[in-house]
Amino acid sequence: MTPVSVLKILWRHKVSMITVVVLTLVAAAYVFFYAPRSYMASTVYVLVTPRVPSVEEMRADPALAAANSDNPYLRSADSSLITQVMATKLSSTDVADSLKATGLSPDYTVTLPATTGAGQLIRMEATGSSPQLAITTAEALGQRLTAKLRDAQKVNGADDRYLFTALQIDPPSKATEQFSSRLRSMIVVLIGGVILLFGAVSIARMLESSRAARKDAADKAKPVSRRRRSGDRHAAPEAPAVDDDGEPRGGSAVRAPAVEDRKPRKYAVAGVHDSPFLLPQHELQDLSFDEQRSDVPVKR
Secondary structure, three states: OOHHHHHHHHHHOHHHHHHHHHHHHHHHHHHHHHOOOOEEEEEEEEEEOOOOOOHHHHHHOHHHHHOOOOOOOOOOOOOOHHHHHHHHHHOOHHHHHHHHHOOOOOOEEEEOOOOOOOOOEEEEEEEEOOHHHHHHHHHHHHHHHHHHHHHHHHHHOOOHHHOOEEEEEEOOOOOEEOHHHHHHHHHHHHHHHHHHHHHHHHHHHHHHHHHHHHHHHHHHHOOOOHHHHHHHHOOOOOOOOEOOOOOEOOOOOOOOOOOOOOOOOOEEEOOOOOOOOEEEHHHHOOOOHHHHHOOOOOOO
16 A cells, blocks of 8 residues: 555545544643643762771770771772662662652652762752652652661661761752653654544444445345336447447457338339339349339249
8 A cells, every 4th residue: 555545545534534633633732731741850969988097096096996997888899889789779669659658759760970980979860740849859869868878887887987978969959841751742642643543544444335335235136117127128239339440349249230221112113004013112123124014023
């Protein structure tokens, strides 16, 4: 099926096509202008490595030497391990459920921005139906980051001076509208409209074929009237087509029988005596001179 044939079919069922197109455009316009909108607010934290006291400082201050320095993340050779652990903890379903229970938005993402060297940045983006909801959710995520960071390092009872701290470097001051969400919704509506259009045209074609089949069946079942049969019986046969030489087309086609000339023929007197014998003019011309003057009927 070519695009031209598809357009012809759509135009043939233009009533269904125009109806579906108008409804689709109205729905797309409503989604774009009046559908619920989404706003996003983001915040960025940096994890600061603790300052470990030197040997001279611990010798000078016995309290420093007595402090618990058993922080498993501080002993790791990979300094970005703590950021990966925090991103995993914040992305868990427990955090999303706790946000939803407090009336905040559970729609958020936690990413680790690409940085040179050891990555220590954590970026949190919260999405809400209003700017204030998005900002409040981002602030709540920052508070949960601080609490989970401390709990993860306190597993062995490490002293506070040996703990990583979370420092906010980009607070969620404002929320921006996400136009992509409206565009996605509008695209979904348009795709649904296209599917509905072809479905409506297919149904219209099926109904048209069904009506045509019922009409043909009714015409075949209808008896032919007597007048129509009489007219078909007395109708003159159609003359065959002939070429330039007057011969019928089709080579061995049989010529149509000539129509009898109903004009009165001319007769001439075969004899000049008391019992004249009438012959047609064309047969009289074929007789000899003696036969024409004879009063005896000529038998052929």
